[in-house]
Amino acid sequence: MLHRSGRTSWRRFGAILVPSLAAAAALGIGMAQGALAASFLISGQRFQLSADILSGRGVSIYPMVDVTRKGALVPVVVLGFxxxxxxxxxxxxxxxxPVLGPYTLVVTGGTGRPVEAANLFIDATSVAAAQANTKNIDIGVAAGAVTKGPINPKDRNSRWFDPNVFAQQAQSVVLKNVRVISVATSAGTLNVPNFRMRVEQGNNPCF
Incomplete structure (x- = not known):
């Protein structure tokens, strides 16, 4: 019985952890192709993203609804760069x-040289920063009229995208001490200097 129980827990461990490791590895080596924020069904599990500085050119912020594989709807705000x-x-x-308790998958990078991303979309449920500096910002623009920043093409064609809803856009933004809770993140290209990925026992999130 003990041997059979151990085998079961490790199968579950692999079933849960391996997809997350694969996703993180793809993220880290920049294999994401195109703007994918709404082109896949999300797991619905929230993850943390932090940065000392996030600076962007061509910025859009608009509401959206993501869908889990089980069909649950998750309202988010999309930050596009x-x-x-x-x-x-x-x-x-x-x-x-199961049995082993919580483990934390941690991905880090951008030390020494910053991470570079193009067509970056962050589907967030919470965003906080110690300081936000913007240039040429428009608050209250209709989502369908955003031109300064990107709108995910998959979002634009989604039944959940309202072109008349409240949105924001800016020529550029600099966010300091960023703390984001997100359900999905994607990029057309992603270059991560000093990429590191590790699995730690226990609950050890970025913040």
């Missing part, structure tokens, strides 16, 4: 493992 630089990136997700 035509080009972004991220200093000291940290991404973490806590994964509950």
């Amino acid at each position: 035509r080009h972004a630089q991220i200093n000291r990136l940290c991404l973490s997700v806590v994964i509950p493992i």
Whole structure:
């Protein structure tokens, strides 16, 4: 019985952890192709993303609804950047493992040189920064009239995208001490200097 129980827990461990590791590896080596924020069904699990500085050019902010594989609807705010630089990136997700307890997958990068991203979309449920500096910002523009920043093409064609809803856009933005809770993040291209990925026992998120 003990041997059979151990085998079962490790199968569950692999079933839960391996997809997350694969996703993080793809993120870290920049294999994401195109703007994918609404082109896949999300898991619905929230993860943390932090950065010392996130600076972007061509910025859009608009509401959206993501859909889980089970069909649950998750309201989010999408932060879009035509080009972004991220200093000291940290991404973490806590994964509950039966029998073994919680494990944390942590991805870091952007030390020394910043992370570079193009067509970056962050589907967030919470965003906080110690300081936000913007240039040429428009608050209250209709989502369908946003031109300064990107709108995910998949979002624009989604039944959940309202072109008349409240949105924001800016020529550029600099966010300091960023703390984001997100359900999905994607980029057309992603270059992560000093990429590191590790699995830690316990609950050890980025913030």
